[in-house]
Amino acid sequence: MQTAIKHITDTDIWVALESVKDPEIPVISVVEMGIVTKVASGESQVASGQSSRYARVTMTPTFVGCPAIGVMKKDIYDAVKKLGFEEVEVTVDMDTAWSSDRMTPEAKSKLEKFGIAPPAVMDSDLTEEMLDKVRCPHCHSTDTTLRSAFGSTLCRAIRFCFSCKQGFEQFKPL
Numbered sequence: 381m382q383t384a385i386k387h388i389t390d391t392d393i394w395v396a397l398e399s400v401k402d403p404e405i406p407v408i409s410v411v412e413m414g415i416v417t418k419v420a421s422g423e424s425q426v427a428s429g430q431s432s433r434y435a436r437v438t439m440t441p442t443f444v445g446c447p448a449i450g451v452m453k454k455d456i457y458d459a460v461k462k463l464g465f466e467e468v469e470v471t472v473d474m475d476t477a478w479s480s481d482r483m484t485p486e487a488k489s490k491l492e493k494f495g496i497a498p499p500a501v502m503d504s505d506l507t508e509e510m511l512d513k514v515r516c517p518h519c520h521s522t523d524t525t526l527r528s529a530f531g532s533t534l535c536r537a538i539r540f541c542f543s544c545k546q547g548f549e550q551f552k553p554l
């Protein structure tokens with residue numbers, strides 16, 4: 381049976397996923413967050429010579445304390461399904477840990493514009509002192525201090541800026 385089916389590529393899936401935002405940070409997509417790790421698509425043969433197009437998306441489980449995974453999984457499914465796939469499978473890859481280092485530089489800059497201090501890059505050279513030098517997203521001063529280890533979600537801390545006297549949230553490096 382020959383029907384005019386638009387060919388959907390993996391690139392289309394990545395583009396669709398750009399429209400899926402992190403439910404807690406609505407300016408950043410799940411792709412920029414580094415949550416989506418793998419995308420695959422193809423056709424599988426079903427009965428009577430017909431084929432069915434499938435898409436598989438693999439995502440990291442994010443981390444404990446940021447419980448948006450169920451919402452993101454559903455949003456990812458819906459966005460990919462809309463492209464016209466008969467079968468969509470969203471898998472959570474428990475072997476790949478999400479870390480704030482997976483966020484793209486664009487995501488970190490959007491986070492700061494959104495009013496949340498982005499996480500510092502985690503590497504072995506990081507000292508306590510560097511971790512404490514968090515730049516205020518409002519005035520960019522580093523004269524800030526930790527007020528509460530937990531903000532509106534467990535992955536955020538609340539800090540106070542001595543320079544502009546405003547409180548702000550920091551996305552903790554994880």
Ligand SMILES: [Zn+2]
Nearest residue numbers: 516519541544
């Ligand atoms: Zn400030």
